[in-house]
Amino acid sequence: MKKITFYAFVLLMSFTVIPAEAQEKSTSEKIEALERERQAIISEEKEALKEEVEKINLRYENKEIDWEEAEELKSEAAKSTARRIQERTATIDRQLAQLRKDGNVEEEWEDHDEEDDDDWYHKSRYSRTTTHLVLAAGFNNALLDGQSLNDSDFKAGGSRFFEIGLAWRTRVFERSNWLRFRYGFSFQFNGLKPTDNRYFVQDGELVELQEYPLDLEKSKFRMDNLVFPMHFEFGPSEKIESERSVWFSTRNKLKVGLGGYAGFNLGERQKLRYEEDGENVKKKLKGDYNTNDFIYGLSGYLGWGAAAVYVKYDLNPIFKDPNPELHNVSVGLRFDVN
Incomplete structure (x- = not known):
């Protein structure tokens, strides 16, 4: 059992x-x-x-x-x-x-x-630095201390500047875009057109504006500079998130940039055009003109999106001693192209 x-x-x-x-x-x-x-x-x-x-x-x-x-x-x-x-x-x-x-x-x-x-639709990545092409153009002039544009020796409408360069924009804070640091390099071309049929004449270290003996159709003095601008940029932005990345868009947003630049004078030249004995004559005059080799100044911009009103002022005088302290000043439009 x-x-x-x-x-x-x-x-x-x-x-x-x-x-x-x-x-x-x-x-x-x-x-x-x-x-x-x-x-x-x-x-x-x-x-x-x-x-x-x-x-x-x-x-x-x-x-x-x-x-x-x-x-x-x-x-x-x-x-x-x-x-x-x-x-x-x-x-x-x-x-x-x-x-x-x-x-x-x-x-x-x-x-x-x-x-x-790092699976890119599971993790987020903050891209902090972007690259931009900088283009700027507008009116140029040169003033003595205490001098106004009305008293300037250069044509307000005829004197112009142009700038082209590359700039990098980096957020100061990793997860906030209210403050950005912009830096890069630019080529600046500053032109001055003297008034009253005059042109620059160099006599030793002294550079003066003198009247030309013939009627000038064009008198233009140009300085070419290589500078390294640096600006702190402020302004709102839109935070855009995906499963892979996070970035900040400043499209259609207000921006303010304050800073300056420093660099070198690459050269200067003077162009004259006039009529003599019934023929058009063009002259290109190159020389040292006793200009300062080191360039530095203040600059700023106020804009919306990619475009901005742009102002720059050279703290260095254009010409060395014993010449009067003549400072270059520019006002125009600046474009930051992605």
């Missing part, structure tokens, strides 16, 4: 344990299959997003769109991808949750490497 009872107990246990093991194995296999399906969907969407970003980058390289528009398009593409992944994996996630609950299986967290941490 005891033997019969023992064999019956063993037989009962075999019917109880084996199906439980089989059930546990079946649940584990189902979870693994669903996980593989889920990962395949994510990989497929990520690959599609990568191709879309490459197309946007190509449009930016071909100058069809600017940097800010490219980043906005990437942001929208990343958000759309995240939504599609969530929609396509929603059913799988529910099935996984139910299987884990029924089988009393805890969710496992796998170790991942640094590359996984």
Whole structure:
């Protein structure tokens, strides 16, 4: 009787344990299959997003769109991808949750490497520095201390300046864009047109404006400088976030820049044009003109978006001693092109 009872107990246990093991194995296999399906969907969407970003980058390289528009398009593409992944994996996630609950299986967290941490639709990145082409042009003049434009020796409308250069803009604070530091290099071309039929004449170290013996159609003195501007820029901006990156747009925003520049005088020249014996004569006069080699001054701008009113003033005199301290001053428009 005891033997019969023992064999019956063993037989009962075999019917109880084996199906439980089989059930546990079946649940584990189902979870693994669903996980593989889920990962395949994510990989497929990520690959599609990568191709879309490459197309946007190509449009930016071909100058069809600017940097800010490219980043906005990437942001929208990343958000759309995240939504599609969530929609396509929603059913799988529910099935996984139910299987884990029924089988009393805890969710496992796998170790991942640094590359996984940089998965660009899971992590945010703050781009702090951008590059811009700087273009500026406007009216130029030169004044003695205490002199006004009305008393200037140069034509207010005819004297002009032009500037071209590269500037980098870096946020001072990593996660705030209210204060930016701008720095770079520029070539400045400052032109002066003397009034009353005059031109510059050098006599030793002294440089003076003298009347030309013939009627001048054009008299222009130009100084070419290489300078390194530095400005602190203030103003609001719009924070734009995507799953991959975070950046700040100043499009259609007020901006104020205060700073200065320092650099070197690359050279100067004088152009004269007049008529003599019925023929048009053009002269290009090159010389030292006893100008200062080191250039430094103050500058600032106030604008909206990419355009701004721009003012610069040379603290160094144009000509060295014993000449009067004549300072170059410019007012115009400045454009920061992405």
